[in-house]
Every structure is written in structure tokens, then in C-alpha cells.
Amino acid sequence: MQINNLTLIAILVTCLLFTACSDDDDPKDIVRETRMEVSSETGVMYALFDDKQEHPIECMLVKTEESPDQWVPMAFGTIEGFTYERGHEYYLSVRKTILANPPADAYNCTYSLLKILSDRLVVEPEIPVDKEITSLDDIEYQALCPFDKYAINNLYIVNSEGMIRYADGHKMPGYDAARIYIEDVLPKDNSNWVKFHSVPYMAIYSYVASPLSDEIRLVRNESSGPMFKNVVPENEYHHIVNNMTSGEEIQYVMVLANVSKLGLQKVQFSIRKE
Template sequence: MTTININAKHFVLWLLLAAIALCLSSCSDDDELKDKSKVINMSISSDTGVMYNIFDERGISPMECMLVSEEGGNGEWNTMAFGTIQGFDYEKGYEYELRVKKTTLGNPPADGSLHTYELLTVLHKKKIKEPEPPIEVIVNTEEDIPFKEGCPTHIYDVMYPEITVDKDGNILAGNHRMSYEWTRVHLTYTLKYGDQFYNQLMYMTTGAYVISPLSEKIIKIHNKSYGGPLLKDVIPQEEFDSIKDQAKTGDSFSYRLVLINAQGLGLQTVSFNLKKM
């Protein structure tokens, strides 16, 4: 009787262990999710939109992007970064109908998209309109700068209104210590959803006219990103070295930037100070 009970207990224990092993194996298979692909049609608008980096929670740096509508969707246009569709080069002013392979990633990166796209063929490409060309003007004084309709208006703030530099060229903006090469005059986008010019590309800055306290010449610069111009573009090396080497401690130099859009039209004027420490 005792032997039978012991064997029965061993058998039950064995069944329990087998069930656990089977469950773990099943869970392991579920964890190893596989990518799933399907072929869809996708429409690309001739117009562009605005999107924000996944880490740009405050919407400080809007970026121009494509507007796309997927087969099987609700017909709405959604934003998609340029270069997202592998093998596809977007040209402004054209609308497209594409055949693409859409892959849903089984294990997507934490900071990336759930999907990848690969161009199979361009079904349709039609020219809709020419991109608006920049307006060429000769600017000798601030009064010569043409402004966009409804401007100047308040669209941007300067994140660090004062930037300091010491005799060795070390730069401090806020609590950030940077080099002359990589310091940026950071701009923050102030408009909110519902504002008149919110997310309109022609009311976003792509450059500026620089009004320097040390030069009568007004220079035109282009931003490398929507985040604002690099300091080295605003203040040329020779001018920066003059402040670094010859200015007295406590001297402050006020720079004004007339922000312009892609057409070269003014949006607003912002300013910041470069102070010698």
C-alpha cells in the first residue's frame, strides 16, 4: 500500500513537472514573435506635413515630413518621416501611388517604429505643383527684409537668451558647456494646437537674417535643423575670436535674428546676448 502511494505521488509529480515544462515551452514560443509582412498600396501627397521626434515631448522642434494614406486605413493622411520607405525618394510637388511591403516587427526597438516599409514599385507619379521658389531680395538694412503675411508674430522663443564665453573660448548656454563648433542658438516653438499658424510650414523658420552689434553688414544664414541656427553661422569665427580675445569681462553683445521661412520671408525677430566672462 505504501509502495503504491509513493509511486502514485511520483507519477503525479512527474505529470506536474511535464505540464510546467510544456507551459514554459509554449510561453517561450510566444515570446519569440516573428515579423509579419504584407503587400499594400500607399498614397503619398504632393503636400508635406509636420511631425516631431519621439523624444520631443514639448513639440520644440517640428520637422517637415511626408503625408501618407495606407490601403485599408480610414482614408486620413498620416505623417511619415522622409526616408522611411526603403528605396523611395520623395520629390516635393508630386503625388504618388506606391506598392510597398509593410512589415510589422515582432520585436520592435523601444525607440523605433512598429513597422518598416520597402518600395516594390511606383504605380503612379504625377506632378501637381511647383514648390514655391525663394524670394530673392537685396537686404542692406533691416527695413529691406520682406515679411510673411500676418507677421511679425510670436512663433518662437530663444531657449537661452544669454550665452557666455571665457578667454579660452569655452561656452556656457544654460547649464550646458559646449564648443563654438557645436553650440546652437536653440529656438523653442511656442504655438499650440488651435493657434492660427500652428504647424503651417510657411510659418516655420528655416533660416535668419543676422543683425550683429559689431558689423553693419546683414548676413543671411540657413538652419541645419528646425532647432535653430548654429552659433558659428550667426557669429563668424573672426568676430567670435575678437570677443573672446579683446572684450572685457562683463561685456555683453546683443545679436538680433530676423527669422525667415523657406521663401525667405520674415516671421519675427528674436535676440540673444553673448557675454564675456
């Protein structure tokens, strides 16, 4: 059977109309801008399929337009382009995408940062300790600890102008902005890798033993480590800058601790006067 040009055009038009109708019937992602408040404190959540809640995970706490009166747990890294720092309170503009066909093993929404509308460092009150800690021997440890999960730089060099450098010569930010970075170095082939990345093994606090003081202080670590000024308070820093002689070196000891203030691992670093 021969098909003339008019018939062929009619068939093509019908196919296009059918395709257009089919596309319109397909579900579409819903994308919109929304605002989100992020708490300076963290919470605990569980993985999507952890029905027995056996593996708690530290997470952010957020208030959204859908839950303006309730803090809702949200995993770190959920908001693309946003890095959370413990102790900071944020107000964000984010792009929320409700997926028409979400993966079976994931949530039905994705988020990406549009703008940080506000970022405020919340000054935390003194951290209470349940038992009196007068020496490092008083610290109770979490089961299976200490183990070599964390590492820090072990030498900082300070000159008479107060400039701080790493041992390799790289300059650190000024005293008020410098940080002691805590690096997670536990290899993934460790048989306890999953267990050691649950909340009880996260370094939330640090007990600090100073060579210039008899007291044991407890400081809060942010997501990447404590601020240098919290570990080495201003009076001790001034002593290092103004009173130590060239080449003199002192050593600080930190016992990393979890959210329950149980010890995880002892680390130490030295400060040398240039």
C-alpha cells in the same frame, strides 16, 4: 448522451486542428530589413486626407529599395528611433513592417531604425536671396507675422578660454558644436495653431544682424536651430574672446524666416564676456 474518452479526445483534436487552420488563414504582418537613403534637403508633402493639398507639410525625402531612382516624401518621425537633422545625408538600415490590418486612417507600413550606416553633413553653398537685404527693414514678412511662436535663450556667457555657458551656468558644447536652439512655444489653444504649423510658418532660415558687422547674413536653421558658429562667425567669436572686457555685452538680432525667406519673427540674444 454519454461521451466516452475516445470520442472526447477526437473532438478536442478536431477543435485544435480547426483552430490551427483558422490561424494559418489569418493575414500576417510582413516584416523585413530594408535600406533607405535620406536626402540632406527636405521636401513638401500633404496629410493622408488632404485631397485638396491645402496644408503643405515639410518632410524628409527618401529613396528606398522600391523607389531607388526617385526621392519620395516621408513625414518626420515616421522612422521610429530616428531623428532627422536638416543638412545631413543618411543611409539607414530599417525594419519595415507591412501591416496585414492597417488602421483606416493611417498608412499600411511602419518603420523602425536598425542602424545608421552613414551620416554625412553636407556643406551647403551660400544661400541666395532674391532681393538685396541691407538692413532688417528690407525683410518682407509672411502674412500674420511676426507673432510669438518661437523663443531662444537670450544670453550666452563667454570666458577668455572660449568656453560658452548659458545664463543659468550650464556649459554649452565647444564653439564648433554649439547651437542656438529655437523653441516652439505657441500654445495649442491658439486659434491659428494649425495654420502656424504649416510650411509657410516654419523657421527654415535666420537673417542675422551683428553688432560687429554692417551686413545682414542669411543662415540655414537645422531642425532644432542654427549652429552657433554660423550666427557668430569665427572672426567675431575671436573678437569676443580676445578683445572684449569683462562684463562687456553685445547684442545680436535674428529674424526667423520661412522657406521662401519671408520673415516670421524677430528674436535677439546677448553675448557677455565673463
